[in-house]
Amino acid sequence: MQLLETILIALRSLTGNRMRSALTMLGVVIGVAAVIAMIAIGQGANKQVTSSIQGLGTNLLMVSPGQAMQGGVRQGAGSLTTLTVDDANAIKEQVAGVSGVAAEVSTDANVVFANMNTGTSIIGTVPEYASVRNSNVAWGRFITEEEVRDSSMVAVVGSEVLTNLGAQGNILGNRILVNRIPFTVIGTLQSKGSSGPFSQDDQIIIPISTAMSRLTGSKSVRTINIAVKSEADMDQVSASVTDLLRTRHRLAQNADDDFTIRNQAEIMNTLSSITGVFTILLGGIASISLLVGGIGIMNIMLVSVTERTKEIGILKALGAKRHQILNQFMIESMALSGLGGIIGVVIGIAGSYIMQQVFQFQTVVAVSSVMLAFSFSLLVGIFFGVYPALKASRLHPIEALRFE
């Protein structure tokens, strides 16, 4: 029997029982749509996390004072005062493979412009910070070497601070008060589009010398940002920096480091593996509903085989071979799951898009997840269709003919 005709006969039998076919398909539709939407949410979260980190630059090493972990307890950042501007200069001069170094101090401050005020972080740093941290100027310019040397009272304002102060490019050349100290705004920063704990838009950049003398009142550096030329050299540069700082800090052979180096690439990998697990978990839960849909197909196919026992007997008397009966029922269950799968794909994609529009969380519908969900639905159709189809094909012709 030609395949095409078998398919036509199968479809005819499915359309003969429209309501039942539709309800059976619904299980698969929901399953496939859920798998696609859940994976889209997981991958959206992944993308959000990685793009926030990529905003910092993945070739970035960040050195901070103190041990990250001591006896399982994280030490407060800047709780130790072991890093200095000289350390930063030494790294720049002595470590190979480094493309830029920017020491950074920071403090929280209250900022006033005209009649608006807001709280933000003040970053004291050097001109190289712009290239090392991918911070681009939107209007005006970044701080210069001269301004660092002269401890000038100048500030570059982040985009979120601008919004909070109700200001635009018109703020350029104007004065703002940082903890009541007047600064002249020389530039604004482009938004990095990230928000939440990773936000780099809610900050004001001033010369490091100014920050130390007027705001933090200390010579210690909170972070040394190191841009590595090639991402492949991250580990090697990290090791060199460790050696250099240990020597400079005169640490004994068996002493712990008095600083911590964080590797952006590593952080990103860790976070994306977390969101990866999250994605698998969501997809896995959704797959269960697809499996349940498959059981629905098996249930209906079994009912259908019983109902059509007589028909099967007649077909056998007319010379139908086992595989012809088997194919007929397999095609029916695959048509149910395949069609359900297609509708599920459409609903899954539309649902992901709507979630992004309505709930504002990023979703990413990957072609691979669509393929996966669809082929899984077909597989479910095959798997749960086999038993009823085998049952039909193995019926004894006489017993089937006698069935009423």
Next chain:
Amino acid sequence: MISLENIGKTYSTGKVSVEALRGVSLTIKERDMIAIMGPSGSGKSTLMNIIGCLDVPTSGSYRINGTEVATLTEDELAEVRSKNIGFVFQNFNLLPKLTALQNVELPMLLAGVNRAKRTKRAVELLTIVGLGDRLDHRPYELSGGQQQRVAIARALANKPHTILADEPTGALDSRSGEEIMEVFNHLNKEGLTIVLITHEGYIAEYANRVIHIKDGQIEHIEQLQHKHRHVIEKER
């Protein structure tokens, strides 16, 4: 040629076993037309199902044109049914959702005949049985006699050499019954072997031989020299 030698068939359901056939030996030559008669439960249908390869005997030897049926696999039996045998049932057994034409096409579809050939032959056959104007009717739109003629057309689809009919007139009135028998008679003259089961004497008289069965055994075989004797009897 069909030959049965000492055929036995035992049905065992749980502890009880029924001997439906006990040592039946029978030879059916080509172009023969035989009727099987006997009381209810005597094993007529069982015998016919074995002849039609729908069932296999529990003992004895059954050969079709020299091939021992017991050695065939299920698919090979299906092949024999498809190519060599046409079935006609008491309750027609047409597929209710298909039209007369589609019902007749079905055995050809299963045998892999292409659409054009299939439709052409189905139309021819339905015309032969006098239903050329009922091609697109569904079974419930046809009378019993008409349905049985569709079933006969279907049985002829793959040009079998033997037609097996289990009480083909059992569900029909005597008028339609005779019409159906005329069709069988015609087919027999065209060269087909016909085996039919009946309870009615006047139907059996269309046959060359009548096999009388009782308790799963052949009681006697009656040779009929003059066909259509029933016409005379009926007019009496």
